[in-house]
Amino acid sequence: MNFVRRALCSVTRKKGKSLILFAVIFVLGNVIAGAIAIQQSTENVEKSVKKQLGGMATVEIDYEKFQDELMKEENQKELKPLELKTIKKIGDSPYVKYYDYNASGWISSKKLKSASFGDDSSMGFPEGSFSLKGSNYAKVLDVEENKIKITEGRTFKQEEIDKGTNGAIISSKVADENGLAVGDQMVLDNVAYESYNENGGVGELYKIDTPVEIIGIFEPTSVKMKEESKDNNNGEQDKMNQQMLSTEQLNTIYLTNKLIIDMNKELFEKNKKAYPDEVTEEQEDYFVPVYVLKSPDDVDAFKQDVKPLLPKYYAVKASADQYEQIGGSMKKMSQISGYVVMIAVIATLLIISLVVLLFMRDRKHELGIYLSLGDKRSHVMGQIVIEMFLISGIALILSLITGNFLGKVVSDSLLNSDMLATAKSANQDMYFVMSGLGVSELTNADVMSAYEVKFSLGYIVTYLSVGLITVLVSAVLPLVYILRLNPKKIMM
Template sequence: MNFLSRAWRYVSRRISKSILLGITFFMIGNLVLIGLGISDAANNAKILTRKSMRAVVNYEVDNEKFWQYTDSLESDEERNEAYKNYPSINRELALKFGEDERVKALNYSATTTMYSDGFDNVPLGNEEKKAENNGGGGGAVTMMDGQTYEYKEPNIMIQTNIIPTMIEFTDDTNVIVEGRMYSQEDIDNANKVAVITKELAETNGLTVGDTIVLNSQQGGAMDVYYADMGITLDMTKMELEIVGIYTTKADVDPNDQRFEWMAPYESPKNFILIPGSTLAEFNYTIAKASYDHYLAQGQTDFIQTEPTLESSYYANKVVYLLEDPLKVDSFVEDYQGELEEYTFLNANNEQFKKLAKPLDTLSFFANVIVWIVTLNAVVIISLVTALTLKTREFEIGVLLALGVSKVKVVLQLFTELIIIAVLGFTLAVGSGSLIAGKVGDMVLDYQQSNQEEEITTDNNYTWVGDQNYFTEVTQEQILSQYHVTISPWLIIQIYVLGIGVVFISIVIPSAMIMRLNPKQILLA
């Protein structure tokens, strides 16, 4: 190990050269540490934001893409044919995806609004203001036959699933407090059972075992209109046995700008949960009766294809709740290739990527700086080492003549640079830790102030039946997670990078030594 002691003596005796090289490594270390710190902080901010978000993936129909396709068709016949084959969720695929070990729960949910028959909905608290604005949610509606009917808005939301669980119960948004959730047996037999909210039960004095009646039509003069379609009053009514009562953390926001216009069915307190098969059977009975009526009357213009039990249950999307928010992207990648045309898995990534764009840009430029500094470091140290060797040819020739192997000579040169590099990088860790955070904040502020693309979110009103399970985040929330800190892992990376730079820098000069013998070196 004599080469170690020789390396140390050389470094300690050539103070000026060691200091210059040390300053070089110190500057390299600072720049690399700042670059890695900024990049690491940007990535951590995105990860922390992801972890705070609901791990949700939607399997849904790409309506926009399908409408673009139909608009491109030249004839009405082609468009009508396309409409007959409107894309839909593949039930088998949806359930297959739900069997993935990463999935905690899924909602294959169809929703519909209905009218309470013989009981009241839970008030929202906007009734008085709403009555002043539009008469309480009613209004006149003129039908195709020219007759005018008084419209009454629905007050109950039916929510279903095709399995005996829901995301809301898995993440404790909903909790059963009396009775039970509907079972697989209820689903298999399309039993007419319901699970209602505690507030709805208290408003009407209902308990487990009681029955409630829901009506798909508002009644009154409209009954005549539906009778003309072959639909009887009994078909529009659904009598359900209450098997469970649940509490929910979900509620309407009184500060929402739409609050004073909200209908009662928009309140989660007025949601009634029933098996998907029960709703499918109810819808099928009405659709089949109307189909048979028009077919018997020869009014084929009013009918298209004969309804089936399967077609009577339509979900706009299937929602998967995953165990880990960080596994959302891998889940999408694994199954995207199995999807049918005009359907896709949506993890709300596009919006997240737009919001995180300043961090991505920051990370990109930080990584570019690290690579540029590293490459320059290799070039500079290689040149310095090569020039130094020219002045040390006699020393190297003597060592080789004394029997010191070429490998040990190279190791001595390597060790000399490592000693200086470790000292330079150690000082850089101290100073870099102090300035990395300030530099990172300055760069982020500059990036935000010069961001050309304005981030906009979709503020269009969506029907509450098509619930949004995504966690909505703002750019401010993402950027608030950005903090540049120098972790032990980053320090390890700095030293590893330094060793790498020294190793590469010594390779080229070493070739000069390895190809010559002592006599040639001494006579050169």
């Protein structure tokens, strides 16, 4: 009888020992399977959320890290805006797909009506107020990134960007409120009011009129109202935050960078004339750079690549950083599951090795007979390995199913307890990507809803690989015991 058939017969005839080994591997396999399921699910959440956030990045002052230094008067002079040559050098990075840098402005109009969201008023957005966003990228980055969609008209032409012509792109809401269409002329009247006039009221201090031609009308696509969860205690706060973002985006007017710079200079001259003692130094042109990376996976590499180019107190901020801020629950679970896998593997190695070794001691006469009859030690060792793989294979496949269910139950329990712990800080629940990265937001609920423990090819392959390798390594100690067997002493 060859050693393969002996292994099959040994497993079926010695049912008690086979069941004991099966039970040990099954229990430990459930722990490993559950931990791997949780770990892979948290990694999948991170990948999918970061992919959803996209590979956008900007360079801005790192206020959090250098807050103490920024408060010192001597350091304030060092905080100069990014130079255009630095912005362009960063844009030459091999990780950048395309980029733009935006001038910004603000007007308070007396004639134009601003848009509001839904049935609410302007949600803290003053009536007649508009945010101006410049562009040096003819196709308009927000259009390319599907933040807004051009429904009528077009974006800029490159010659219009270069010359700074008076073309404007407005939202459909603003167009409807003011009865405007593509091709119409619109006057951006920026009105400044004095605090109190001689009669004790608020009077007009000065007004700047900038005529523009509407070349395009857009509809926002990035900000969508989400249905409130019945269990969401912060639903009203989330709704208010989303409406504020929507209102700001609806009241954004896209212009060329050069036009906004000219408008800001004219505004400075008016302020200087109105407040000669307060306004003395003209501010430098300030641009917000936005870099669209070739892949969201390139964020870390991009940060390292451009780090030597950054001025003091500046840092790269990416849209994917939102996950780093709010995905703490997933990271904790991933760390815990990683530790559980390590501990379970070590425990499995020790326990299976000792159990099989004890069984080998009981079978030393059987093994001695095989060797004394001239059977090779490699065949005896092969018989033991086959026995272990037959039993462990069945146990691992069954624990693959039950371990996945166990991982789902445990992770749901951990997530629920963590959400209860973080529910007290209502205002910490939502983070916004401000400045050049737009107005998209990520909530704790978004991260939780993306989490799902399920069967996947990666989970099955990873678990079976870890399980079978662990069992194989566990066989080392019993195989060493076989090598040390002396058939003559056993049979005497």
